[in-house]
Amino acid sequence: MISYIGLRLIRAVVTLLITITLVFIFIRFSGDPAAALAPPDAPQEVIDQYREALGLDKPLWSQYTAYLGQLLQGDFGYSVHTGLPSVQVFLARLPSTLFLGGTALAVALAAGLPLGAIAALNRGKPIDRLVMGFSVFAFALPNFLFGLVIILIGALVFQTYIGSNPDSFLDVVFPALTLGLASMGAFARFARSSLLETINAPFMVAAEARGIGRTRRLLRHAVPNASIPLVTLIGLSLGGLIAGSIVTEQVFGWPGVGQLLVRSVATRDIATVQFIVLAVAVTMILANLIVDLLYLVIDPRIRSK
Template structure:
């Protein structure tokens, strides 16, 4: 087990280093932010002084070495635009994104998994066909479109929910549904496929021949044996939620990291963007590492084979 964990941890560290390197060099290709930070009347001397202040006058190799050293000390630097430590800016926005992600995961799990179970158990019934139509519709609808549609119907026409902003539980409902809708559909389809695959195996037929009821069979065997594909897709879906948060937070004017990312890119605030990207990469890699560990718990054969 320890060798398995060390292998996965080493892969995670390599991935984090790769993301840090990509973020640094890609951002330098977007242009020099100095011209956005000085007044229009600034002279060339003023521009050069600003570049020295930001450390952009140094060779790229030196900038990269300083950047890596700062990251190792968890020093994300100071915002070019707001002149505030990046860690403070992220900390002020992170709770909003965590609330939104929690709501979206709740929608995805609490609705998606039972729907997938129903689709598998009732596969020959009309209700299952209707549910599959709803699932396919949810999976085909772009996140920004579902968000705008909900704003028009529930926020503007019916007036049941606030159309944008934050501050109460009611503000969370539509953004959480919009962000979690696609994941809900994905969980439903993956759970359905995994359960149908398990139901076709010999041990299920043997259990049924011995008189084991469907409910007990599902609780004792089918759900546990279907967990691996669900765990696998969970790691990917959490990453998708982070990416989708950019769109959802923009549509609903939700003051989280997604909205901050858009604002920082527009103002070329390099250090804020790199801080957000690195945080997202760290969360994604950590979730995948956790998924690998859960694989080994659910199926010990993976741990013994040293692969996932």
């Protein structure tokens, strides 16, 4: 078990280092930050001044080592637009994004898992086909399209603008639904197949032969066993949620990290972009680490390895 955890911790650190390096490289090859910062008609000398101020005139390797050194000291740089530390810019936006993402995940789980279970228990019946049809639709529908349609319906039919106000119930539910729809479809499909596999397992037949009732068989034996592959999927779907939140926030004008990222990339705000990507990477790595640890809690077979 120690080695199971140890191996995953090492893997997490390596993944993080690779991500940092890739972001560092990509942002420097995708356009000249100094040129983007300087006024459009600025002469070359001004651009060079900006470049020098940002340390972009130094060789790439020394920029890289300097950046890693700063990271280790907890110095994540300053946003060139606001002059504030990039951490502070990020943290200001974080709560509203967490709120949106959390609600989306909750909606996806609360609707997706029961839908999948209903489909599994009614296998081959019309309700099964209906649920599976819906889940394919939910999975395939691009979230920007769904979001725009919601906004349109709100504006044209109900004369109200949906989105942008985190304090209003409907303004939260619709963006969250937009963001969580794809995950909901995936959860429903996965829950169905996973549950179908377990309800026909030999230990379920044996439990029936031992006189254990249907409800108890399902809740105490089938559901825990079916949840093992689902935990993996939930961990992975976090990536989809983060990616989706960038689009969703843009569509609804939601004042979150996604919107900040789009703006910072457009304006070559290096420090902010680097920090956001770093934060996303850390989130993903932590989420998958938690998934791996959850296996230990759920599955004794992994625990004793």
